[in-house]
Amino acid sequence: MEELKVPEIFGRCVSDRLRERTSTPGDRVSSDDPVSTVLEVVVEQFGLAGPWLINPPLSFVLTERTRLIRASDGTELYGHSLTYRGRARPLDDWVAQNPATLREEAERACSELAERLVDEVFLLYLPAKERDAER
Amino acid sequence: MTLARRYWIVGFLWLTLASIGTGCARPLPAVGLRPLPLLMRGWTRDPLTRELDSVKPTLRWEAFPRPEDLEADTEGRLAGVRGATYELRIWRAEGDFPAELVYARAGLPEPVHTVETPLAPDTLYLWTVRARFELDGHSRVNQWGFLGFWTFRSTMIPPPDMGHFGYYRMKTPKTMKQ
Numbered sequence: 001m002e003e004l005k006v007p008e009i010f011g012r013c014v015s016d017r018l019r020e021r022t023s024t025p026g027d028r029v030s031s032d033d034p035v036s037t038v039l040e041v042v043v044e045q046f047g048l049a050g051p052w053l054i055n056p057p058l059s060f061v062l063t064e065r066t067r068l069i070r071a072s073d074g075t076e077l078y079g080h081s082l083t084y085r086g087r088a089r090p091l092d093d094w095v096a097q098n099p100a101t102l103r104e105e106a107e108r109a110c111s112e113l114a115e116r117l118v119d120e121v122f123l124l125y126l127p128a129k130e131r132d133a134e135r
Numbered sequence: 136m137t138l139a140r141r142y143w144i145v146g147f148l149w150l151t152l153a154s155i156g157t158g159c160a161r162p163l164p165a166v167g168l169r170p171l172p173l174l175m176r177g178w179t180r181d182p183l184t185r186e187l188d189s190v191k192p193t194l195r196w197e198a199f200p201r202p203e204d205l206e207a208d209t210e211g212r213l214a215g216v217r218g219a220t221y222e223l224r225i226w227r228a229e230g231d232f233p234a235e236l237v238y239a240r241a242g243l244p245e246p247v248h249t250v251e252t253p254l255a256p257d258t259l260y261l262w263t264v265r266a267r268f269e270l271d272g273h274s275r276v277n278q279w280g281f282l283g284f285w286t287f288r289s290t291m292i293p294p295p296d297m298g299h300f301g302y303y304r305m306k307t308p309k310t311m312k313q
Contacts, residue, residue, distance in 0.1 A: 085297065087232040125268075125275040127207035 003099075004106045007043040010064065013114035014041055018122075037077065040067045041117065044081070046106070048094060057088035060102070062109040066117055080120060084113040167280030168221075168246070168264050170303045171195035184304040190253040192305065194223065198246040199266035199277060212270065219268040222276070223248055226302070228259040233299050241267070257309045261302035 042065045050058035061083065068078035086105050094102065199221075200213045221243040226233030237260070238250060246264075254260060263279045281301030 087229060087234060119276060123274060123276045125270060125277055127204060127209075127213070 001047055004103060006046045006106050009107060010043055010110040010114060013110040014117060017114045017118040035071045038069045038071055040069055055091050058091055058094055059088045060086040060105040060109055062113055064113060066121060082113055082116055084109040167278040168197045168199060169280060184306050186306045187308060190256055190307045191250045193247065193249040195247045196264045215270055217269040219266050220244055221246060221264055221266055223264050225260050225262040228261045231300050233261045233302060254307045256307050259306050261304055263302045
């Protein structure tokens with residue numbers, strides 16, 4: 001699992017999505033611009049998950065935590081956690097298939113979760129009632 | 136997969152089938168834009184899946200903003216919506232899972248689209264749609280659409296990481312009729 005380098009892939013996916021989908025740069029524009037907010041994205045956990053059974057169906061699961069932090073005083077302005085859950089396959093299938101399948105699934109997880117993250121933080125419009133319900 | 140999550144999946148499927156089987160006339164609750172009736176031959180053995188009359192189906196959905204969006208917009212912000220277009224995605228399904236993204240369109244000006252490249256015959260697909268629009272000078276989207284279900288007393292919506300269970304389902308005909 002460690003060889004998959006999921007945190008690195010996920011960080012790259014988030015930067016790519018930020019550039020593609022918003023006018024927000026993934027990095028600072030220039031060193032002269034003061035940073036007002038910092039987007040912190042952390043991979044909390046990843047791996048295969050499933051019930052305790054014989055030859056259980058296992059899904060690739062990736063959970064990330066996003067925080068938008070005000071740089072001046074470290075106040076958290078926004079926080080959200082998202083989870084990707086892939087298609088369940090029997091343990092035997094994961095074992096029988098070569099590592100490329102696991103890598104493909106990890107890359108898909110990173111790509112889809114990065115897209116959801118950018119949508120959620122920068123693009124998603126929720127009407128007032130739904131925003132209130134989320135709080 | 137936790138025990139609670141497995142119970143959730145079983146409950147979702149059972150209650151959805153039960154609500155349809157008992158002739159529940161209420162529309163299924165949904166997040167995002169709902170699909171409108173498709174041209175179809177009939178229902179498949181899976182009562183949530185519609186069998187299409189073409190491998191290049193015409194998909195229709197609700198226009199944004201809907202009356203319910205305006206009603207929920209207590210701050211009146213949606214009055215400033217400009218240039219709403221639609222994004223559409225279609226996946227080949229394996230079971231309930233969107234296994235492969237086979238078709239995607241963005242910038243659709245109307246809430247209707249005829250699939251331009253034929254889908255594979257006799258295949259289950261999942262699809263969803265959302266609106267993209269300008270609001271106060273910023274690009275915004277609403278949530279990808281998916282269906283929830285009615286229980287006997289309340290509305291159930293899948294958790295976000297399982298929203299694909301509610302993507303709209305369609306099955307192409309056995310022949311390549313276009």
